[in-house]
Amino acid sequence: MKKISFIFLLIMMTFILTACGGIKDTNNEFDKSKNITIYTRDTTSGTRDGFFTGINFKEAIKDNTKLKSTYVQVESNGEIITNLNNDEYGIGYISLSSLNNSNLLGLPFNNIEPTNDNVINGTYTLTRNFNYMIRNDYNDDKVRQIVEAFVAYINTIDGKTTIINNDGIVEIKSTDKTWNDIKDQYPIISEDNSTITINFGGSTSVEKIAKALSAEFSPKAGNFIPDHNHTGSGDAFKRTQGTEKDGANMLHIAFASREFKADEMINEGTFGRICIDAIVVVVNSKNTSLTNVNPEILKNVYSGAVNTWEEIE
Amino acid sequence: MDYFVRKHINEKQIRKKIIMDKIVKNIFMFITLLCASVILLIILFIAIKGISPFIKDYIINDQKYRVNFYRFISGDTWFVAPNIYGIGFIILNTLYVVFLSLIFAIPSSVLTSLFITKIAKKRLSYILIVIIELLASIPSIVYGVFGIGIITKLVKGLSNLFNYQSAGGISTLTTSLVLAIMIMPTITMLSITSIKAVKQDIENGSLALGATKTQTNFKVVLISAKSGIFAGIILGVGRALGEATAVSMVAGNAGSGPTFNLFATTRTLTSTMLMGLKETTGLDYDIRFSVGIILIFVILITNVILNFIKRKIGRMS
Numbered sequence: 283m284k285k286i287s288f289i290f291l292l293i294m295m296t297f298i299l300t301a302c303g304g305i306k307d308t309n310n311e312f313d314k315s316k317n318i319t320i321y322t323r324d325t326t327s328g329t330r331d332g333f334f335t336g337i338n339f340k341e342a343i344k345d346n347t348k349l350k351s352t353y354v355q356v357e358s359n360g361e362i363i364t365n366l367n368n369d370e371y372g373i374g375y376i377s378l379s380s381l382n383n384s385n386l387l388g389l390p391f392n393n394i395e396p397t398n399d400n401v402i403n404g405t406y407t408l409t410r411n412f413n414y415m416i417r418n419d420y421n422d423d424k425v426r427q428i429v430e431a432f433v434a435y436i437n438t439i440d441g442k443t444t445i446i447n448n449d450g451i452v453e454i455k456s457t458d459k460t461w462n463d464i465k466d467q468y469p470i471i472s473e474d475n476s477t478i479t480i481n482f483g484g485s486t487s488v489e490k491i492a493k494a495l496s497a498e499f500s501p502k503a504g505n506f507i508p509d510h511n512h513t514g515s516g517d518a519f520k521r522t523q524g525t526e527k528d529g530a531n532m533l534h535i536a537f538a539s540r541e542f543k544a545d546e547m548i549n550e551g552t553f554g555r556i557c558i559d560a561i562v563v564v565v566n567s568k569n570t571s572l573t574n575v576n577p578e579i580l581k582n583v584y585s586g587a588v589n590t591w592e593e594i595e
Numbered sequence: 596m597d598y599f600v601r602k603h604i605n606e607k608q609i610r611k612k613i614i615m616d617k618i619v620k621n622i623f624m625f626i627t628l629l630c631a632s633v634i635l636l637i638i639l640f641i642a643i644k645g646i647s648p649f650i651k652d653y654i655i656n657d658q659k660y661r662v663n664f665y666r667f668i669s670g671d672t673w674f675v676a677p678n679i680y681g682i683g684f685i686i687l688n689t690l691y692v693v694f695l696s697l698i699f700a701i702p703s704s705v706l707t708s709l710f711i712t713k714i715a716k717k718r719l720s721y722i723l724i725v726i727i728e729l730l731a732s733i734p735s736i737v738y739g740v741f742g743i744g745i746i747t748k749l750v751k752g753l754s755n756l757f758n759y760q761s762a763g764g765i766s767t768l769t770t771s772l773v774l775a776i777m778i779m780p781t782i783t784m785l786s787i788t789s790i791k792a793v794k795q796d797i798e799n800g801s802l803a804l805g806a807t808k809t810q811t812n813f814k815v816v817l818i819s820a821k822s823g824i825f826a827g828i829i830l831g832v833g834r835a836l837g838e839a840t841a842v843s844m845v846a847g848n849a850g851s852g853p854t855f856n857l858f859a860t861t862r863t864l865t866s867t868m869l870m871g872l873k874e875t876t877g878l879d880y881d882i883r884f885s886v887g888i889i890l891i892f893v894i895l896i897t898n899v900i901l902n903f904i905k906r907k908i909g910r911m912s
Contacts, residue, residue: 326871355848369763
């Protein structure tokens, strides 16, 4: 028995020691003959939708079988960051707002650096818009007035600051007004609205921004009750102006992390853009193989048409 | 003498007490039924949601779809748009991962419990028991973070030794190691209890026959305690099969399989349920409940089998 336990201990020790030795090995130079490991979000993710739309590989948005079969699927920006820091030979995509402090290399897209300025001036194109849609008809006129005040608030300096603080990208122009400048146009906000519930919903990607905006705006507009029920971009039109607009899940203000389709934009003036969300392709900081990506490279990498880092070059 | 005899028995009082007894009995009955019905409700809810993908039509892109059950249960690819789901390989992967984690966990937890109960000094064993109780109460997300931060690095180093390029250490091996660490406290705690319950006489008898302490520990104490140790293993298997958060962080969630390669990514039933649950609707949402039903069945069947083995082992001596 002693022998057995001794052998067991020996195996454990060698396992731990060799593993530690292995870690040191990985500090070597970047080896271009190695395989590329692709990292992706799961099929329900808005970032994934934005990424594959942006690189013109729409078949893969909802379909993992279109990807190289050895893909690794994770659930958040944070997990992609942790995993890529572990894996020199991985490639992934995250929200631009997560790039800072990630220790990863954010790659230029079509030779344009991923920065906030380039997103705003429109040269960096791996982006998606966050849009809102409001109702066309209201049961209660007070609700209509609050909703309109909210939409106006989104475009003030106050609203835009909140959006930026919550990782949205939007430009504050010199012509933008503060909420104090325009609030007199919305007399409803000086009333006590604490019995009125405003229903927010739509895209889950916009949820963070929407919640921050409503939490900030409610005290400024008579303490209305914001009720958030975010289920996906597809419900934005459906629950404000479409088939479910009078159902139990109806919404007053809905958000979409994609462009509205032609048959959804039927009522002028009921929709618009809130901000831009940029996606950036990231690799491990030791990666010396890629200095720029374009849709073609990314499609080849994600579909498995190229396997090793050498082949890209 | 009068003092010791009850003067008279008040019939009213007795009746009151009997009524009181009945009321209390009914209240207890009601509470028990309430608890039991929660389980029924959960099963009913999961069953209704989980069966609907196979019998109800879902409208996706203006066309009606439902899921083929045979393909679902035997499939080797998780999802092909719009309506082909397969979890056959996921069931195999899950069982494989749990089996591996047991191989890691059982020897170390049984040896630990033996050390704590029979070899360590009182003070030390007390400290060790406190530590193991602490381990048992650590939430799974913490194990997940530990796994993704430390164990992936170890596994990555190991795979480099074998000249195999793993996905930064995200692999079957990592998953089973994380699970092994998670179920070790469970198995250890139950083993400690069952080893403590072994009668001192048996041990003394063995020692009196001339066996050494080590011989006694392995050949007498462990054998006598095997039934309790096995109960611990059954609990551990239950925990390993049901663990979702930590697993989905280190498994890599491969889309097809089954994979038996230690360094390749894998996918378990629980991580499949968890992935994207918060952001999806319709068929893709309901199908996760179908996976839940299958998971419940897998757990039930493994428990029945393990209990059967336990009884067999218990009879052998």
